[in-house]
Amino acid sequence: MKRRNLLVGALVASLGLATAAAAQTEIKFGHVGEPGSLMDLSATEFAKRANEKLGDQGKVIVYGSSQLGNDKAMLQKLKLGTVDLALPSSIMSTMVSEFGLFEMPYLVQSREHMARISEEIVMPTLVPKAEEAGYHVIGVWENGFRQITNNRRPIVTPADLKGIKLRVPGSEWRVKMFESYGASPSPMAFSEVFVGLQTGVMDGQENPYAQIYPARFYEVQKYLSISNHVYTPGYVTAGRSFSKFSPEVQQILTETAQEMQPVVYEIAARLDTELLGKLKEAGMEVNEVDLQAFIDASAPVYEEFANSVEGGAELVEQARNLAPATN
Template sequence: MSMGSGAALAQEEIIFGISASPGSLQEQTASEFARRANEKLGDKAVVKVFDSSQLGKDKDMLQKVKLGTMHLTLPSSTMPEIAPEYAIFDLPFLVKDRDHLARIDETLFKEVLVPAAEAQGYRPLAIWENGFRQITNNAKPITTPADLDGLKIRTPNSSWRVAMFSEYGANPTPMSFSEVFVALQTGVIDGQENPLTNIVGGKLNEVQKYLSMSGHVYSPAYPTVGIATFEKLDPEVQAVLAETAQEVAIWAREQGAAQDGTLLEELKAGGMEVNDTDRAAFVAASAPLYEKFASEVENGQAMIDQALSLADGS
């Protein structure tokens, strides 16, 4: 075999599976990551993105990156099941804005959250964006938690989100996102909560009248590898993937900020009535969730104090 024939070998494929659908910010970010990484990788390797849970649900894909049948995945609200510390992002009004998130990324994420996942065999390479969550419903504008009293509000299958909407006096109803449109259309539920990118993507304005800008939770998404599988890759490939994930985190926040305004206009044009909420009233009603995190998660109070101390750039 001549020395030159090595070039004919197939490129190593880096398989990146995500559950988000095409057009969502998560999918746009994964595609931008692949584009940038592939430019840098040249003929060393090629990143391929598989969206819409083609390779399994979030839990399945986390197993696969650990077992080595794929390389990267993008969990969001399933991360507290890997390491309870990730429930810090389920605390309402913890993240003030995207600049605050950038400071959490540089400190708490790298110092506490990454090691917590590594202890379970996973390594998140960055914090990407799912978005700030807002409330929609068909009964009335929601200004204070009291307005949610008795309303059936769909939440993701997250014990923390259920606890939050119970505290607010709603009747939280967990179900998968694919069932939400019909449940709203038929009146099985009164409302739901999601970032604007998902409200538009799911055409929920067709079956919801009121959009209340609560911004109660900022949902991150985490490009995550299984450590054992990742460390078998060429060190140069590892470096490109890690560095590009961090670069694209900044791109994702900029995209998220740019799209918020456009998406809001789109929903108004689609017939939704939009109102602001009484943030102080929601913050007051959220206190028990902070107590729950402080008592249930190791060093929980220290994590809360550190995250909140970063809100104003101190």
């Protein structure tokens, strides 16, 4: 009987160790995107590719739709080590001031331009700044070119935004930008936006097509104004827990995140066309803004960025100089 109890105890102990080992191999990857969004498609493809390389060394599990919290909460969890990877976007400018570069209106001209900025500015200059703040950026993806939706009127010039209660992400620069345009912007977690629009707490919001359509904002918004006012990258970001993985696992995750960059751009470009068509089919009234009027109204934001962020003016100049030549 004693021998049997010892064998049973040993079996239970070994099962417990096996379960613990299995739990440790899970690599949690969180984001706020809804199913079908660019974030969702990008993270899912990344997990597929990474898991093929990882074998039994680990498994990336994607948690979308803010299952692990909003962007701010996930960044905190990265520092605590309870989330392994996250895909923050605009909020990075709040955590690391130099990332406010991507809050500057009409700075990024195209995905080709962004690829150059990523190589020449983000990786050598901004990534080390993020590292100092406790965030290990292993890849630069995309959230997209942002558009304005609302229930009040078509937006053609900045003056049309006057008095409109506009939801913006947790970025002080997005607030400043839309204040300079005349709107009444307020930060709100992405997971709360649909209800905010539905109940009239907010009149409108601004996001890429790849967030607007999957989140079904067309059900609670009438007007879509094509503004392309800001291009927001998405940053594949690790935190405290990254060091618990073996060097090989870290290398696989990093290389796969970087190999995904052109793939993400391809998916994003396809979604821009497909989803704009679907938003029109869903009944949204679509118009284009007066681009020059918005560019002119953006000057104060650039001035404040240059004055308040060390090296801000130089970052803007460097980014502008990387724009592909136009014929």
